[in-house]
Every structure is written in structure tokens, then in C-alpha cells.
Amino acid sequence: MTHFRTTRTFFVVAAAALLVATACTPGPAASSPTPTPAESAKPQQGGKIIQGDISDIATIQPILSADTSSSRIINLIYDGIIQQDYKNGEPKAKMATYSISPDGLNYTFEINAKANWSDGKPVIAQDWLTGLKLVGKSQKTVRKSSFQDVQGFLDYCVGSSSSGCKGTAKEISGVKIDSANPKKFTVTLTKVSCPAIIDLNGYTLPTQVFGKYATDTSKDEIDTAPENTNPTVFSGPFKFSEWRKGDQIILNKNPDYWQGAPNVDQYVVKVVANQTAIANGLKTGELTYGSIQPKDLADMQTVDSVKITKYQNLGYTFISWNELAPTAPALADKRVRQALAYGLDMDQVIKAVVFGEATKQVAHHVPVQWAYPTSPLEPYKYDKAKAQQLLTDAGWVKGSDGILAKDGKKFTLTISTNSGNQERETLAQVAAEQYKQLGIDTKAAPEAFQGLVTKLTTGDPVIEANIIGWSLGGDVDPYQIWHSSQIPDRAKGTTGFGFTGFKDAAMDKAIEQGRNPTNGDCSTAARKAQYETFNKILNENQPYNFGYANNVLVGSQKTLQNFDPASFSQIWNVHTWWIKQ
Amino acid sequence: MRDFIIRRLLYAIPTLVGISIITFLIARLSPGDPIRLFTFGIKDFTQEDYLRLLHAYGLDKPIPLQYVDWITNALRGSFGESLIYHRDAFAMLVERVPATLQLAVAALLLQLVIGVPLGVIAALKRGSWVDGAIRVFGVAGHAVPAFWLGLILIIVFAVQLRWLPSIGLLTVGHDQWDIPDRIRHIILPAFVLALTGIANYSRILRTETLDVLAQDFVRTAHAKGLHERTVVFVHALRNALIPVVTALGGILAALVGGALVIEQVFSWPGVGQFTFQAAIAKDYPIVQAGVMFTSTLLVVSYLVRDLAYAVVDPRIKVG
Numbered sequence: 064m065t066h067f068r069t070t071r072t073f074f075v076v077a078a079a080a081l082l083v084a085t086a087c088t089p090g091p092a093a094s095s096p097t098p099t100p101a102e103s104a105k106p107q108q109g110g111k112i113i114q115g116d117i118s119d120i121a122t123i124q125p126i127l128s129a130d131t132s133s134s135r136i137i138n139l140i141y142d143g144i145i146q147q148d149y150k151n152g153e154p155k156a157k158m159a160t161y162s163i164s165p166d167g168l169n170y171t172f173e174i175n176a177k178a179n180w181s182d183g184k185p186v187i188a189q190d191w192l193t194g195l196k197l198v199g200k201s202q203k204t205v206r207k208s209s210f211q212d213v214q215g216f217l218d219y220c221v222g223s224s225s226s227g228c229k230g231t232a233k234e235i236s237g238v239k240i241d242s243a244n245p246k247k248f249t250v251t252l253t254k255v256s257c258p259a260i261i262d263l264n265g266y267t268l269p270t271q272v273f274g275k276y277a278t279d280t281s282k283d284e285i286d287t288a289p290e291n292t293n294p295t296v297f298s299g300p301f302k303f304s305e306w307r308k309g310d311q312i313i314l315n316k317n318p319d320y321w322q323g324a325p326n327v328d329q330y331v332v333k334v335v336a337n338q339t340a341i342a343n344g345l346k347t348g349e350l351t352y353g354s355i356q357p358k359d360l361a362d363m364q365t366v367d368s369v370k371i372t373k374y375q376n377l378g379y380t381f382i383s384w385n386e387l388a389p390t391a392p393a394l395a396d397k398r399v400r401q402a403l404a405y406g407l408d409m410d411q412v413i414k415a416v417v418f419g420e421a422t423k424q425v426a427h428h429v430p431v432q433w434a435y436p437t438s439p440l441e442p443y444k445y446d447k448a449k450a451q452q453l454l455t456d457a458g459w460v461k462g463s464d465g466i467l468a469k470d471g472k473k474f475t476l477t478i479s480t481n482s483g484n485q486e487r488e489t490l491a492q493v494a495a496e497q498y499k500q501l502g503i504d505t506k507a508a509p510e511a512f513q514g515l516v517t518k519l520t521t522g523d524p525v526i527e528a529n530i531i532g533w534s535l536g537g538d539v540d541p542y543q544i545w546h547s548s549q550i551p552d553r554a555k556g557t558t559g560f561g562f563t564g565f566k567d568a569a570m571d572k573a574i575e576q577g578r579n580p581t582n583g584d585c586s587t588a589a590r591k592a593q594y595e596t597f598n599k600i601l602n603e604n605q606p607y608n609f610g611y612a613n614n615v616l617v618g619s620q621k622t623l624q625n626f627d628p629a630s631f632s633q634i635w636n637v638h639t640w641w642i643k644q
Numbered sequence: 645m646r647d648f649i650i651r652r653l654l655y656a657i658p659t660l661v662g663i664s665i666i667t668f669l670i671a672r673l674s675p676g677d678p679i680r681l682f683t684f685g686i687k688d689f690t691q692e693d694y695l696r697l698l699h700a701y702g703l704d705k706p707i708p709l710q711y712v713d714w715i716t717n718a719l720r721g722s723f724g725e726s727l728i729y730h731r732d733a734f735a736m737l738v739e740r741v742p743a744t745l746q747l748a749v750a751a752l753l754l755q756l757v758i759g760v761p762l763g764v765i766a767a768l769k770r771g772s773w774v775d776g777a778i779r780v781f782g783v784a785g786h787a788v789p790a791f792w793l794g795l796i797l798i799i800v801f802a803v804q805l806r807w808l809p810s811i812g813l814l815t816v817g818h819d820q821w822d823i824p825d826r827i828r829h830i831i832l833p834a835f836v837l838a839l840t841g842i843a844n845y846s847r848i849l850r851t852e853t854l855d856v857l858a859q860d861f862v863r864t865a866h867a868k869g870l871h872e873r874t875v876v877f878v879h880a881l882r883n884a885l886i887p888v889v890t891a892l893g894g895i896l897a898a899l900v901g902g903a904l905v906i907e908q909v910f911s912w913p914g915v916g917q918f919t920f921q922a923a924i925a926k927d928y929p930i931v932q933a934g935v936m937f938t939s940t941l942l943v944v945s946y947l948v949r950d951l952a953y954a955v956v957d958p959r960i961k962v963g
Contacts, residue, residue, distance in 0.1 A: 111816070111817060113816050115811075119913075121728045121730070122729065122730055124730075127730055129682055129686065129728075130682075130728075202696065202697075202700045203697065203730060205683050205686050205689055207693060208688035208689060208693055209687060209688045211688070222692070222693075222696050227692065262688075286730060287725075287730065287731075291730065292731065307913075308736065308739045308740065308913065309739075309740055309743070309913030309914075309917070309918055310743075310812055310813065310814070310913040311816060313816075329817070331817070333811065333911075334911065334913065335811050335812070336907070336909065336910070336911040336917065337908070339795070340810065340811055340911045343798055343799075343803055343810045343811070344810060344811050346803045347806060347810055349809060349811050349815075349816075350811075510675075511675055511676060512676075512681075512924075513674070513675060513676025513677075513678075513681050514674075514675025514676040515676075516676060516677070516680050516681050517675070517676055517677045517680050517681075520680055520684070534685065537687060543688070556691075557691060558691055558694070560685070
């Protein structure tokens with residue numbers, strides 16, 4: 064799945080949110096990598112983890128969560144039934160094992176016999192069903208559409224008349240709980256959907272707490288339930304203790320955690336104003352770990368007590384070219400877009416903008432995803448002469464003022480980005496300077512992110528080029544960004560993330576077959592073959608200058624042991640972390 | 645006095661209504677759509693979902709109707725539900741008021757405890773190096789940007805010397821009533837927030853004290869053989885303090901409003917930081933509650949100033 068990466072707090076929000084909630088969960092001990100020397104030492108008990116975060120949480124109710132900070136806390140107190148591998152994102156069992164029927168329509172889950180709630184009751188299939196029913200009841204969840212392929216969900220869910228929710232059924236017909244085994248259940252889909260397994264992680268919530276909001280007579284009371292901010296029963300490694308609004312969230316260890324009690328006594332999230340404060344907090348020892356900015360890396364590497372861990376971000380920053388912008392018709396020409404790839408020295412940009420802490424991208428999937436293409440792609444190494452030749456081939460000729468022109472019209476280009484994001488503003492300025500050298504009259508135009516979002520998703524033709532970022536979590540399915548159905552259409556009033564206007568029939572077919580294969584084959588190998596084709600088409604057509612995938616830099620105290628963050632989860636093994644005294 | 649208070653409170657009503665309309669319009673007419681913003685990129689989020697949320701938050705109504713709904717509910721004490729937090733906006737704001745007030749009151753005390761004596765000393769030592777140093781400090785106090793000074797103080801006192809903490813209002817794991825720990829946390833942010841006021845008061849007090857010391861009643865006090873300390877602190881200072889009281893009017897509101905930058909630098913979980921982040925996220929109910937809270941505080945503090953003015957200077961009649 065995909066979503067936007069934004070400047071700060073809240074923005075990260077929107078985007079990241081959803082995936083993370085469904086995807087990035089800690090993993091079982093069985094999936095741990097080979098122990099490092101530190102891991103092989105006997106863990107010491109006690110102490111507390113203090114994580115610095117630049118955003119307060121918004122909720123502790125998973126069906127309402129739409130931000131990464133909330134999702135992290137939720138993942139620490141509620142375990143999911145499945146998880147994604149913390150390094151490559153492949154789905155695998157967590158609290159439940161699962162199997163898929165040969166026709167790809169039936170998913171059978173069996174929850175681990177040891178999985179109990181913190182009040183001693185077993186985690187059962189009904190708890191998963193309660194979570195799904197709450198999604199159906201809520202008016203303020205952003206998750207309803209994730210379950211629309213579950214048989215009977217649309218009959219059960221409540222929503223506006225146009226949402227497909229009918230609210231006519233009292234049960235969800237596609238969910239069957241094994242009468243002989245309350246920990247076993249089967250979910251039936253209406254059609255084969257390869258990304259479904261990630262969504263079917265769902266929300267396993269204690270029925271003894273939330274069941275009262277999912278009765279036949281319940282309306283949307285779950286949206287304002289007091290347990291959303293003060294939960295009382297848990298299945299994860301930690302138990303919620305206190306939320307000091309805007310300041311800290313305090314979790315205590317769950318001694319009865321089914322995978323083994325955590326080594327530390329507490330996990331605290333300390334809310335700080337920005338990443339500079341995180342860097343300072345790491346230096347002073349006030350924080351145990353937190354993400355830092357590339358600009359602070361050199362400084363932090365001089366701090367003896369702090370260790371820096373790097374891993375590749377699950378997303379990338381790019382420049383989109385709007386083929387439908389009437390004021391920049393040149394962008395509809397593939398040769399021009401290729402010239403814009405050759406004409407921007409991205410390696411130099413990475414050094415200048417993010418201090419070398421990124422990897423150049425030339426297609427959609429990022430290296431840490433299993434769908435990352437293995438067949439060779441055009442690297443678009445900086446080549447100004449080739450860029451100029453491509454522009455000439457496309458009919459653009461320099462005038463006496465040095466500006467390219469065609470049919471009497473000059474080549475002008477405005478690159479928008481969200482103001483306040485220093486990295487993107489710098490990228491826009493550098494790109495503008497380099498494109499000017501090609502003869503393109505380019506200017507950078509920062510504007511408020513709030514306004515930009517609406518313009519992009521509604522297909523406002525005023526946007527010619529735009530710098531923004533995608534966070535790619537959950538499944539690798541690129542449907543919502545690249546399928547032609549996602550191109551916003553102002554005349555029809557439809558919205559979407561296909562704001563380049565680029566479409567290609569072969570690419571659509573590859574996306575569809577990777578998502579809903581006609582032969583029902585959702586194996587990684589079969590899907591990867593489709594995504595090789597998909598990435599090849601994008602690489603050739605360059606609807607984006609695909610920019611770069613940043614490194615995530617995490618600073619941690621050297622006393623923190625077993626800390627092994629990676630692209631799909633920082634906290635996958637949190638119950639094994641310990642503090643060296 | 646009672647008529648005066650009632651009249652002033654009545655005057656405040658159109659002011660607050662005007663502020664509410666302006667805030668409402670600025671928030672709604674500025675570019676961007678809050679639902680689009682917080683759902684941006686969410687998997688499988690459809691146009692139908694968007695319309696459902698728009699309706700759920702009442703954002704599908706015409707703006708004038710939205711305002712009528714909002715003001716009606718506000719008069720009943722409800723500023724609406726946060727689009728992000730799904731909780732009552734005003735209640736969430738109130739949760740952050742103690743942190744901001746704590747910072748503002750500490751800064752106010754520092755302003756008075758440091759600023760007033762500095763002004764008096766400068767006046768009494770007029771022309772000396774002490775006077776010069778205080779005047780330079782006064783200029784510097786106005787000129788130094790708060791965010792810069794805050795960062796420098798963090799680097800020096802938290803990172804290098806490790807004397808004081810750099811983040812928040814309480815060490816993680818400490819009891820909420822650990823007063824010494826709270827004091828350690830508040831020293832740096834309160835000082836930075838207070839600096840401009842310290843400079844201001846020292847300048848005002850210096851000028852006023854010099855002015856008062858030159859007046860006849862002070863000469864008379866001297867002629868009566870009163871002790872210098874009595875002349876300065878009993879006779880002169882009381883008169884010199886009148887402009888300070890004037891300046892105090894609104895100072896608390898200004899401190900609350902001005903705490904935004906300090907709250908950002910020191911990760912102080914107060915109203916300013918909260919409202920600022922809500923504005924970025926276009927969380928209308930919180931922004932409106934925040935602005936109305938600060939505006940009301942300002943109106944009330946001006947009223948208190950006028951009353952205090954009358955107490956300090958009996959020549960001033962209220963009513």
C-alpha cells in the first residue's frame with residue numbers, strides 16, 4: 064500500500080498511517096535473525112525505553128488511527144494476527160497461523176493457543192470479528208474500504224448511501240468461526256485479491272471491552288468510546304498506563320505476554336517538538352532512541368554514548384510531471400520527461416540535499432521491497448548532452464534568449480512543493496537551476512501543503528510539476544498510484560493519486576494481474592513478474608523523476624541491546640530489548 | 645466598580661464575536677481540505693469515504709451554516725470535536741493550559757523579580773558602568789531572537805554542562821508533583837520567555853524611577869530626613885510602578901500567546917504548540933478553540949489591568 068510522506072507530524076500522518084497500523088507489527092521470536100554478540104548475552108531485567116517522537120498520538124483505537132505515532136503505540140499494546148517481515152515486508156504469521164484456499168478466496172486463521180489478553184481471557188476469533196464489526200459501525204474510520212471484498216461486509220457496514228455500505232445485515236456472512244475451536248475462523252472474499260492478506264490482519268480487539276459497541280443496536284458509539292483513549296485490556300508486549308497529553312505516553316510491561324514478558328519495565332514515548340530536540344535528548348541521555356536528520360549525523364557520530372543505525376526508508380521523494388497541464392504541454396512527450404531525468408544530476412542532489420543519505424530511484428518500488436525490479440533498468444545517469452539531444456528530437460530549440468521554444472511557445476516549468484519542508488524546497492531550487500541550464504525556464508514554487516494536497520488529488524491543472532514523497536507500507540500493490548482509474552478527473556468529480564495523468568494499457572494490465580490475478584496465483588514469484596513489467600514501463604516513460612529513497616537514521620543509546628530497526632518495523636522484537644546497566 | 649466591570653464585559657462580546665468570525669473565515673477559506681489532508685495516501689480510501697467523513701464532521705454544509713452551528717455550540721461550551729483526535733477540542737485545549745500557564749507565570753515572576761530591581765538599580769547608579777551594563781542588557785534582551793537563545797542555552801546548559809534538562813516539563817518516570825524536577829525543567833524556557841519582559845521592565849523602571857526621584861515629594865521626603873531606602877522603596881517605587889502595572893495588563897495573555905516559539909524549542913506541551921500544530925493540520929475545532937481561549941484571556945487581562953491600575957493609583961477613577 065502506499066501513502067504520502069509529508070513534512071511533519073501530522074502530515075506524516077495521513078499517509079503513513081494506515082499501512083503501519085495494518086502492517087508493521089512486531090514479529091515472533093521464531094523469526095529473529097542470527098543473534099549478535101549483544102543478543103547472546105543474558106538480558107538484564109528492568110529499566111525503561113524512552114523513545115523520542117515529534118508527534119503526539121491521536122488515538123489508541125486502531126480502527127480510528129491514521130497516523131504513525133498512534134499506530135506505534137497500538138502495535139505495542141495490541142498484537143496482530145499476521146505481520147510483515149521487518150526487512151522485506153512479506154506477510155507471515157504472528158498471533159495466528161494462516162492458510163489460503165487454492166482458489167484464493169478463503170483465508171483460514173488459527174490463533175496461537177498461548178495468546179491471551181492481559182485479563183487472562185484467551186484471544187479468540189470473536190475478538191477479530193469484533194474489530195471488523197467496529198469498522199463497519201464507525202462513521203469516522205478511514206478503513207471501511209479495506210474490507211469491501213470481505214463477503215457480506217458491505218451488507219453489514221453503515222455509511223453514506225454512495226459508499227456501498229447497506230447496513231442491512233446483522234452479521235458479516237463471510238466470517239465463519241469454527242464451532243469446535245473458538246480460536247479458528249475463516250474469511251471469504253468476493254474476489255481474489257493479493258493484497259488482502261495484509262488487510263486481513265484487521266483489528267483484534269478485546270470483545271469483553273469493545274463488544275458493547277458492536278451489538279445489533281450499536282450505532283457509531285465506538286467513535287467516541289472512552290476506551291479509545293484509555294484502554295484497559297491488552298494482547299501486546301506492553302500495557303497502557305497513562306497518556307500525558309502532548310508530553311508522554313507511558314506503557315508498562317505485560318508480564319503475561321504470550322511471546323514472553325519484555326525485559327524492560329516501561330516503554331515511554333516522549334513527545335518533542337522536532338528532530339533537533341531528539342538529537343539533543345540523545346546527547347543528554349534523556350532519550351533512549353529516536354530518528355535524527357541527515358544534517359545532524361556527523362555531529363551525532365561524535366557522541367560516544369550514541370549508536371547510529373541506518374536503514375532504507377520505505378518510500379521515496381520524487382518530482383511528478385503533469386502530462387495534463389495545459390501550461391506545460393511538453394511534459395506529455397516521453398522524450399522530454401527522459402531529458403528531465405538525464406538533465407538532473409541526482410547523485411549530486413543527494414549529496415547536497417540529504418548529505419548523501421539516500422539512494423537514487425528510477426522506478427516505483429524501492430530496494431527494500433520484494434517487488435523491487437531485478438531486471439536491468441535505465442539508470443538515467445546525469446548526461447546533459449543526451450538531455451539536450453532528446454529535447455531537440457522533441458522539437459524544442461533554443462532561442463536567442465537561451466530558452467527552449469517550440470511552435471513559438473517557450474518551455475516554462477513551475478515546480479511546486481510544500482513550503483516549510485527544507486529538503487524539498489532545496490531539491491526544487493537545485494532542479495530549477497539545472498533545468499535552466501538545459502534552456503527550460505524553470506522556477507520553484509513552495510506552497511502550503513494543505514492546499515497542495517487538494518490540488519493534486521483533484522487533478523488541478525495548475526500543477527505542472529510537484530515534489531512530494533510516497534511512503535510505501537503494507538502490500539506492494541501500486542494500484543492507487545499508477546492504475547489509470549486513479550487519474551483524477553475534474554469533469555467527473557473523481558479524485559485520486561494519479562496526478563501525472565500518465566496511463567499505459569500494458570502497465571494497467573500488469574497492475575491488475577499483480578492485484579487480482581485471473582489465474583488466482585498470488586505467489587510472490589507470479590506477482591513479481593508482473594511488477595517487473597510495471598517498473599520497466601515506468602522506467603522508460605518517466606512520469607516522475609523518481610528522485611531518491613532516503614535513509615532512515617536512528618540514534619540510540621549504546622546501552623540499548625537487541626535494538627534492530629528496519630524498514631518495515633522499528634519495534635518488531637521490542638519484547639527482547641534490554642538495557643545494559 | 646460593578647457597573648464598570650459589567651460594561652467592560654459587555655464591550656467584550658462584540659470583540660469576541662468579531663474574532664470568532666475572522667478566525668472561522670480564515671480557517672475555512674485558506675487553501676486545503678482537512679479531510680483530504682489527513683486521509684492523503686490512505687490505502688483504498690475512496691471518494692465515497694471522503695464524502696462520508698465530510699458529512700460526519702459537518703463540513704459538507706455551507707460555510708455560514710457551519711459558523712452558526714459552531715457559535716451555537718460554542719455558547720453551550722462545546723467547540724466541536726477534533727478532526728484528528730476525535731475528542732472535544734476545548735477539553736483537549738484545557739488539558740494543555742496548565743503547562744502554558746505554568747510557563748507564563750514563571751516567566752512573569754522572572755520579569756518582575758529581575759526586571760524591576762535592574763531598573764531601579766540602573767536609575768540609582770545612573771551614569772555608572774552598572775547603569776551602562778543594564779542598558780546594554782536591555783537592548784540585547786530585545787534584540788536576541790528567542791528561538792536562537794533557547795537553542796544556545798540548551799547546548800550550553802543541557803548538552804555541554806548537563807546541569808538542566810532540554811526537553812519537556814518533567815523527567816520521564818518522575819511523579820507529576822515532583823516540584824524540584826519541574827523547577828529544573830522550567831528554568832531555561834521561562835528565562836527565554838521572560839527575557840524581553842525583563843529588558844522592558846528594566847528600561848521602564850529606570851526611566852520612571854529617575855523621573856519620580858526628581859519630583860518634589862521625593863525631595864520633601866529627603867528633607868524630612870527619611871532614610872534613603874525608605875524614600876526609594878516606599879515613596880518613589882510605588883509611583884514608578886504605575887507604568888509597570890499598565891504594562892502588566894495583557895502581559896499574561898501575551899506570554900501565553902508568545903510561548904509558542906519557546907514551547908517549540910523546549911518541547912513544552914502547551915497551548916501554543918498544540919494550536920500551532922492544529923493550524924498546520926487544519927484541525928478547525930482546535931484552532932478556533934485556541935484562538936478564542938487566547939482572545940478571551942486577553943480581554944479579561946485588560947480588564948484586570950484597568951482594575952489594578954485604579955488600585956495602584958487612587959487618583960484614577962473607575963466607572
